[in-house]
Amino acid sequence: MAEFATLGERLAEHGISRRAFVKYASYLGSLMALAPEVSRSMAAELAKARRQSVIWLSFQECTGCTESITRSYSPTLEDLIFDFISLDYHETLMAASGEGIEHARKEAMAANKGKYIVAVDGSIPLKDGGIYSTSAGQSNLAILEETCKDAFAVISIGTCAAFGGIPKAKPNPTGAVSVADIIKDKPIINIPGCPPIPEAMTGTIAYLLAFGKVPELDHLGRPKAFFGDNIHDRCYRRPFYERGQFAKSFDDEGARAGWCLYEVGCKGPVTYNACATTKWNGGVSFPIQSGHGCLGCSEPDFWDKGGFYVPLSGSVGPTAKLVGGAAIAGAVAGLAAAAVARHRKSSLNKG
């Protein structure tokens, strides 16, 4: 029964009631700002779904993305995702090796043809025939093309898979490219970040599983539910920015008083991610709260944007006019307005 059972039946076998789905779906609903009735149908759909086959490919990467997803903070709640998916291949986590496991990957692909999800972390080197990263005698390019052929969807986990990331940083010695530069005929979901927020990875997988469709994406292929907010718009230091109160160095009086980090290089104004709301390590903190400007790690080419400690106005791009904005000590945009923005009301925001 195990392979064909629904997730509801599987958990019930272990004495876990349907309340676990209600709880998990409200938790995700909160992270993804879903309307309550969408959370509710997510709970019902997840319970009806079958275990999702996931094949995870690691290319030019540092394993930080895997560290992030396996270190999610509240295991009792967050670990449910590992009951929902069948991780059929993951080079770092699987115990088996050699021919046998390559065979297992192909078996999982055949058994779940058209239905499995490929998760990729790391970029793909194309220079010199792709020799700079290989496994089991195959280039990353060959493995990616072969594995994605019969996939339902591909999730690019981390900035390297999504946009090329650090291997692609100048001078890009290996000719690194992103997954989307190669795979053109499958839905691709980008979950960038260095590493990505674990909830963004697990939440996206749970959404796919419950609704059988890709969540709404932005122009860079990122789920809007996690990447729809600008860090600067949700930053708790924003009132200091509005008043023109900036830290000028990391240990001056302004820094100690918690003022805005714009002038010490914060990239929050041009970065979309959930760090300011979902935060890290179970909501403990995020870089800006720990006193360091945002690096903009969920944006393409973040490594080459003129320096982490150079203010945005001093670096390239259309953001130069932000200086004017910073200098104008405008009225503090009412926090109450932000307060209403993400309320989940039955009548609003269907889907």
Add this chain to the structure above:
Amino acid sequence: MNSVSPMTGEATPLALAVLSEIATALARLAETGEETTIDLKSLPLSPDDLARLGELLGEGEVRCDLEVAGRSEVRETGFSGVWWIRHLGLGDEVALEEIAITFVPEILHAHPDDVARAARRLAEAVTAPLADEEETPRG
């Protein structure tokens, strides 16, 4: 009504903003039966705001502890139909905190599938309690 934290005496204007939203939602529940959920984690509420909101809403008659993939607490506030729900993660950190304006929070209901399964298990226990004990392998 003073909008000041009971703990630190800091001003807590957001507690009042949320309270007025709860009032609108509760009136709607009473009139039309429409439910509302307010996700407290997505709001920029300080610990002072939360404490003040808790004080304004007060305590009701119902308090439930759940063990469902980690701990949860469901409390009725001093206003019938206004529930304060907290789902805790490891180390009892709050993973989700919401105000549900509803007659009974969904997580308290037993799901029909669970009830059907339990009915089967209980029926088996009634018909074969002794056989079960006898068949239990030794060691």
